[in-house]
Amino acid sequence: MLNQIHHGDCIVGMNTMPEGAVDLAFADPPFNIGYDYDVYDDTRARHDYLDWSRAWIGTVHRALKPDGTFWLAIGDEYAAELKLISQEVGFHCRSWVIWYYTFGVNCKAKFSRSHAHLFHFVKDPTQFTFRSDLLENRIPSARQLVYADKRANSVGRLPDDTWILRPQDLVDCLTPGEDTWYFPRVAGTFKERAGFHGCQMPEQLLGRIIKYCSNEGDTVLDPFSGSATTLAVAKKLGRQFLGFDLSPEYIQRGRDRLANCRVGDLLDGAAEPAVSAPTTPPKGTRKGKLTTITATEAATQAEALSTEQRFEKGLVEAFAKSSQGYSLDRLVTDPDLNREFVDHCRKLGLPGDARLWNWKLFNYRKAGKLSSVPTTQRTQISWQDCDQFLFASEIALAKMIADGSESLDAILCDPEQATQFDQIAKSFCPGLTPFQYRWGALMLRKESKSARARADVLRSIAPAKLSSAKPLADAKWTDYPDEAGLYLVLGANDRDKLYVGGSLNLRQRLKHQFSGQPLRTWKRESADLRVRFFTAEPNTPELLAYQCLLIREHKPKLNVRDIAV
Ligand SMILES: C[S@@+](CC[C@H](N)C(=O)[O-])C[C@H]1O[C@@H](n2cnc3c(N)ncnc32)[C@H](O)[C@@H]1O
Known part of the structure; x- marks a missing residue:
């Protein structure tokens, strides 16, 4: 059954699986808002939708291992009801994440919708996978970045509980660690769009969920596979996967998508999409040395400047000063260049250590943030x-x-x-x-x-x-x-x-x-x-x-x- 998308009703399908076989389930069910799927009719009576939701959520509970995790994506209409149902079925809610998305639906008589809910549930609140120690899942803390406090944990911190409205209202949108997650929806013109499913989730969003809540080799289940985003991301990240869908066409296209990706492939989309969103940083707030600002200045700047942005600026500066025109690959593989880079980071008072700084540079390159430092020297090894x-x-x-x-x-x-x-x-x-x-x-x-x-x-x-x-x-x-x-x-x-x-x-x-x-x-x-x-x-x-x-x-x-x- 593993590493496939199966055709048919997910409740029937999940009931044929052995009990307790899955490490992580991600479900993005129909929201019952009249969406035009090719096979499924998204206009159920309210009580019918809720009964059905209880049935499939119960089946997910059965399929999960005792330390398994369940993520549920849902719209405003049924978020509260499905949260309660999930808890009644036996899940414990660990986080209620708001997914803020651009390219949302413009409304006339109410505020335009630009979010969905992502519930993070676990079966057992004392035993579950949450890879908070994984370096790429950490973000630098304000204590590290703004105050350059040496007592700060050098490998950063876990994400905050923070609610943010719109990118335009933010200094630099959302940093990847907040619990309001800013990923553009996969709009029709995006390269990422597989082109056959109107509800396609962004790969980066699934990437975060899968990286935090499962280990390499774990089994990831999506009962409503749609365009197979969850399964494609699971495959790229080296997990086992399985999914279900009612539509033969979505299944065929999903299978093609899976055949075209491999373990280790990069996820589509920007890892830190805030880069390309409108930002309005207050003038004159970008200057000042990390180590010499007073507490009051620091507090003011903390309000105005994203901590991540300050860190990024320092890191890019250290890279520019130490790379001697070579690429990032050279800087990280060449111990002499890397020593110089690490020394620069220390001189700038950047929090963290060599491991964090090198890792962040790789992330910045993926997000296009090193383009200001041109590569002028080639490493020539045939x-x-x-x-x-x-x-x-x-x-x-x-x-x-x-x-x-x-x-x-x-x-x-x-x-x-x-x-x-x-x-x-x-x-x-x-x-x-x-x-x-x-x-x-x-x-x-x-x-x-x-x-x-x-x-x-x-x-x-x-x-x-x-x-x-x-x-x-x-x-x-x-x-x-x-x-x-x-x-x-x-x-x-x-x-x-x-x-x-x-x-x-x-x-x-x-x-x-x-x-x-x-x-x-x-x-x-x-x-x-x-x-x-x-x-x-x-x-x-x-x-x-x-x-x-x-x-x-x-x-x-x-x-x-x-x-x-
Ligand atoms: C919101 S979409 C999922 C989109 C998906 N997350 C993606 O990124 O493409 C919901 C999917 O559930 C499927 N579906 C609806 N009822 C189902 C059922 N009982 N069993 C399996 N799939 C079902 C629909 O065909 C649709 O493709």
Whole structure:
């Protein structure tokens, strides 16, 4: 049942699922306001709608694990009733979030509607997933940003309970941490719009819910899948998913949407949409040094300036001063540049630590906030240069992820994790700089999307044909071709698949990878190493595409699966 959208009534469908199988359910049911769906009739009698709501909410309760979470999106008409029903069914309300949206409906005889309600319920108020420690779920506190108070928690704070009216009334709209969430609705002209469902939710909104309330690998359920937004976001974020809908057409289109996204893809839309909304900051409130303002000035500024904005300004300044014209990727992977950046942040009195500052820079880049700092210097490392150490970068990344690191970005942002990554890479391929190992991993990730696409083509026109396995101990290096190719490293038996690599020169790669110190490292993986190989064109994109194919087929433990699948 998992990782699919099912056709049919969600109550019937959920009742066929085992009880307690789901970690997180998100439901955006019809609001009973006469909306024109293609199959469902959104004009039920009031009591009928409420009875039906009680039935499906009860079924969601049944489907959830004892520590499961339920988010409900609902309009004004039935928000109060559905909150009460959910509580009667057995849920406990943790947050009542207002989703403020632009492009709302203009009304004539009442205030124009620009919000919906998002209820955050849990089954057990003593046991539920809320990933408040995850760095990307934290926001800097006012104590950190405005007062530069060293006692402040360096990893920021949890979101506030704050109500905000319209973006025009705000200094800089909503920061991502408030509990009134400002995401534009997915209007008809937006790139994100899948183009077939009038109620499509923004991916960023679902992203926040899924990141806070579930872990990677958890199961996410959407009883009213519609255009499959919840399921697509769950897939991108590495969760399992399942959904239901009555409409065959929505289901078909939803399936196409799911087929076109992969684990690790970026979510559509701006992570911090306030960037593009109208803002009216009071004049003259942007100046002043963080560390020298008086308490009264600080209080005045606190009213006028968003704390996040002050932090952002300092961080972008530190980036501009330390990057020497290089890209953010270079700044984060190059320990010398990064040290300089961290020193600048400290001099500016920015709260937090290297991990938070690096991470925030990645977020700012995604939101287009680093465009004021042009990249004038290119980092020039060719695939040929990388050929001798790329495998070490990949294996180090795979090992770190198997050990609990969240992602390459999380490793690079955290100096402690990055050092650990360097040490692993060095044990497989000594003699390179930390920057080279880290940059290799970034190059692999950058190329992975096109490698996956090429792999799909190669699979049908020129499938890989590996030689039979030969023990390394029995082989001479001249047994391996002095040309480009792919290889699979096996342990003592055929099920013991360790690593798939590609190189512009198989003989040199294998010699380099399995002599001296690296061989001792490999022996810790398996005492009896064997290798299968085949030759290919000396063309890195093609080698990477074949590597993807072989990773998909063999699932070796020291490759990074996300790069291939
Ligand atoms: C508000 S839309 C969901 C939109 C979705 N959140 C999105 O981002 O595209 C509600 C969906 O529920 C579906 N629906 C209505 N009654 C249903 C039922 N009993 N079982 C399953 N789906 C149903 C409708 O076909 C519609 O696609």
